[in-house]
Amino acid sequence: MKRTLAAVLAAATTLTASACSLDSTSTSADSDTVTVVVGYQSKTINTVTAGTLLKAKGFLEKRLDDIGKSSGKHYDVQWQDYDTGAPITAQMVAEKIDIGSMGDYPLLINGSKTQANERAKTELVSITGYSPTGALNMIVVPPASAARTLDDLKGQKVSASVGSAGHGTLVRALDTAGIDPKTGVEVLNQQPQVGASALESGQVQALSQFVAWPGLLVFQNKAKLLYDGAEGNYPTFHGVVVRRDYAGQHPEVLDAFLQAQLDATDFLNQNPLEAAKLVADGSGLPQEVVYLYNGPGGTSFDTTLKPSLVQALKGDVPYLKSIGDFADLNVDGFVSDDAIRKAFTERGQNYDAALNSAANPSVLKGRDPVCDVAVNDPKLAGELWVDGADATQPAANPGCLLRAVREATARGAKIRAAYVPDAEFGTRWFADKSVWVRDGRDFLPFGTAAGAERYTGAHPGASIVDYQQALAGAA
Known part of the structure; x- marks a missing residue:
């Protein structure tokens, strides 16, 4: 594994022949044109507010066009799609990508490998999505x-x-x-x-x-x-890095990018189903899979650089060093919330209030039409997506969700997906892929067999049942 990671790190510093040409900050023959190269991962759902969704909505281009109307400059946004963060880092080392998004471990590698070159050196400027417990990886x-x-x-x-x-x-x-x-x-x-x-x-x-x-x-x-x-139970996240040299030359671009990311974040949290459809179209992933992560109670899409996440990043360093050569990185010097704070202020929003909030900005709410009760507990609330429906149907708890699925199926409806939080960790998961436990009149979903067995071992009388038995037994 040490040799393998060393190879990955080496690849991140290998310059291709094209990398020897002028970097992307250079202007073309038209000195009024500024190129912005964005590296993203269309299938990495936790980065969509800085990638797939951001691109689909055109928020960045719109904001840069507005800047250009007053400055006389034209901004040429180029999107480059990759499967993982490593090639984005390689291109940032080569000064060929200006802004990129990736996960926590790749971010550390990015900061480590770019720091030797002032023109390539990067900083972490915002978060795209995170999980306070590390769920969904x-x-x-x-x-x-x-x-x-x-x-x-x-x-x-x-x-x-x-x-x-x-x-x-x-x-x-x-x-x-x-x-x-x-x-x-x-x-x-x-x-x-x-x-x-x-x-x-x-x-x-x-x-x-x-x-x-x-x-x-x-x-x-x-x-x-x-x-x-x-x-x-260890925080994980994805975030945005920018080359400091590029941001220094074009601060208006970084500001526009973060403003556009906030636009995309607000759009996703307010319109999760529509956002999931756009991301599915842009990534080729099934909408039902995208909505697992982008839907209410999934990934927390919050741009703030929370202290808990920065501390978690520091805690990741020993793990990287244990499996391969990894140059020391001053995490505090790598992380900067100056630009995202500025973006909040320009919108008249309180950055510190968002920073100190631990709640997922997107939660299920409304009224459960089957159990006829309010949906107000994110640890229990589920969601039913029926084919052909314009909106999903909230469920107050796992039992109500099972009843909703049963009733929809009985009337001939096709179920696209049903989502329910794991009873042990709260992770949003597919109801039909969960391991179900019957405990008295209650039915409890678990993501893994081990989780279900931990519960039954601690609760005499509880037993594991299959999904069909849970559907039939829900009262």
Whole structure:
């Protein structure tokens, strides 16, 4: 693993022939044109407010056009799509990308590898999405796998993109479970789509990846959940980095980008279903999978650089150093909230109030039409998406959701998806992919078999049932 991560880090500093040409801050023959190159990951759902959704809505172009009307400059926005953060970092080292978004581990690598060159040096300027517990970065296994816990992966092959947020989840999970991440499993460094194929073909016994790959594979019935990052209870996030040299030359571009990111964040939190459809169109992912993450109670889309996230980033450094060569990085010097604070102020918004809020900005609310009660507890609230409906239907608790699914099915409706929070960790998950437990008259959903077994072991009389039994039994 050390050799593999070293190779990843080396790749991030390799300059292609094209990188020897003028960097993207240089103007073309038209001195009134400013090029803005944005690196993003269309299938990494936690970055959509700085990538897929931002691009689809055109918020950045609109704001730059407004600036150009008064300054006389033209801004040429170029979007470059990648599967992981590593190639974005490589292009930022080469001064070919100006602004990029990626997960926490890749962000550290980005800061470390760019710091030696003042023109390439980057800083973390905002967050796209985060989970205070590390939820939704996951480890999955084939549907027929007998594995039930991380111990069952000892000596097995696990696919991960080394140096990615998904790899970070694996390393931390194994370490917490008392398994040496370097010798306990064999990690195959693979791009997400390659790893997905390897899992399906049996070349690897598990896959550890960032959103939305675990949810996609489970939705497609190609995998089942073994471990949710929430079990580790350690914050994970994705964020935005900018080359300081570029931001210094074009501060209006960084300001416009962050303002546009705030536009996209507000749009997603206020219109999650419409946002999910736009992201699905832009990424090629199923809408139902996108909405798992972008819907209420999923990823927290909040741009503020919360102290808890910065502290978590510092805590990630030893893990990176333990698996490969990693140049020391002053995290406090790498993180700067000056620009995002300025963006809040320009909108007349209170940055500190948002900074100090731990609540997910998007939560389910309304009235449950089946149980005829208010939906007001995010730890219990679920959501039903019926095909052809213009809106989703909220459910106050798991039992009400099961009843809603049963009633919709009875009237011949097609269920696109039903979402419910895991009873142990609160992670939003697919109801039909959950492991259900009956405890008296209550039915409780768990993302993993291990979670369900932990509950039944502590509650005599509780038993695991399948989804159809839960649907039939819900009262």
